[in-house]
Amino acid sequence: MEVSAPHREVRPLPGIRRLASRRPLLTLGISLIVALLLVAIFAPLLTPYGPTETNPAATYQPPSRAALFGTDKFGRDVFTRVVYAARLDLAIAASVAISAFVIGSVIGAFAGYYGGRVDDLVMRGVDVLFAFPAFILAMAITGVLGDSVRNVIIAIAVAYLPYFIRLTRSEVLSVRTSQFAEAAVSVGNPGWRVLLVHLLPNSVSPSLVQMALVFGWAILDAAGLAFLGLGITPPTAEWGVMVSEGAQRIISGEWWVWLFPGLAIVLAAFAFSIAGDGLRDLISTENR
């Protein structure tokens, strides 16, 4: 008979119900994110109007059955615009979070692995970027690059790059001394392969949590830039643009024009922020 060492089964992933009872905030955050995504994907099914469809006969109508969130100064349906704006804002946030994560992790990993002058150069660059608040930096970059969705993404991604560089670098510094890294070198792997195949995948978990947080911040920043008239400009359906337009009507009492897009921003930022915090707790309690 063949004798073999005991083989342990994979512990099944916690079920949704167990997750919900043990991590209520994480569950709430993820549920809200899923809801936002569904709204963004099925926007055309949720409303009969188009996001830039005007109706001169019905400007500044208060919320009613025909227009759930009322209409704005061109008679555009606010509900329709809020729903369609979810597409743009989530897409911007996703692009920012993913590109900052990918580029930042790779730069950070190289800096941590090769050290020396590369590391010094990268880390001084990070210090310079860190010296400015992310939003101010994003404003400056958008101002230089000009107004477009692509430029907004670049600007915000650059502003958050240093977070990922620093996180990944410090992880790589600790993982590179581990035995499997040494073992990988000892069987003849070239340095870059040890870094990309063995070190990087084992160094990204803190950055993944950071990514969820950056997702939320990017929504705030994109909307903030648009509110200030940078990056995304009217008549695009975007939450910041809508709040900016509505802000002129606060005194005259058309509250629905700015309140609903404002609530959407708060909701989205809140969802990603608690999901990010929840993920961080999950990783730090289950892995460390």
Place this chain on the structure above:
Amino acid sequence: MADPLLRVEDLSLSFSTENGRRRILDRLSFELRSQEVVGLVGESGSGKTITALAIMGLLPPSAGIDEGRILFEGTDLLELSESQMRQMRGSRIAMIFQNPRSALNPLMRAGDQVARAVSLHHGLDGDDPYEVAIDLLRHVGISDAANRGRAYPHQLSGGMAQRVLIAIMLACQPRLLIADEPTTGLDVTIQAQIFELIDEVQADTGATLLLITHDLGVVSEICERVAVMYAGQIMEVATVGELFRNPKHPYTEMLMGSVLRVDRPRPLEEGTIVAPASIQYETAGCRYASRCPYVFEVCWESRPGATVFSDGHYGYCHRYDEDPA
């Protein structure tokens, strides 16, 4: 006799510490012949692992070679560039580490890790590297290899993980295999299986095996020759039979005396074993002097030269000088 596969000549190595440089390996010399199994024994901190890392070219940045040569098949490894050394690692010289589970990438399936080694060293000559990898896993005694190949390292037991590492070594087909305490952290029955497997793999592949251990029982079972190290100096080199029957160096004597045996009563009298003192790295003489029961005046002042006791059996001790003053 043919040229040795590996010859370490007068290797000295220092670490930079807060208190300046400290010489860890002191004029280390030994050689490994082709297809031989040699044990490198000594207590913790005697420099066994550092010797292995020096051969692999994997020394930490704080370590520096002061002098000496490491000749492998006639080439001095210390002269090679990093990329030339990389060609050597794995395909010519490979190493099995302590704590097998931490030597595997935790995020990669076991079979994939073996397959990577296969494709790294054999290129793509038709065979699917993964198929080869599963065959290798089967070969090292992993039952149900197809399923275990899909397991992540944390799902493997320590013994299983060490088998996976040995499969990786098999994929590399090295001429020299260094096994650095390959059974640390494994339980005793598994230890025996792993040593048996290593022994088998060595016999199958005809690789030379340098086994680093402090387990004299294992040494007596699978090694042909033994080098005894203390505090970064070689004390004595002999065949296993010679060393166990006829230890010459006072340190070896003590080491042999420390092995408990069923066939004789406790052999050492009170006072023969000297408590481990802090090692005298600074001494110009023999580093064992502070613990040696036979210590002479000269032991503190000069490093003993090699004394040849018989063919292949030599040691470094002033006790065997013509006139130990």
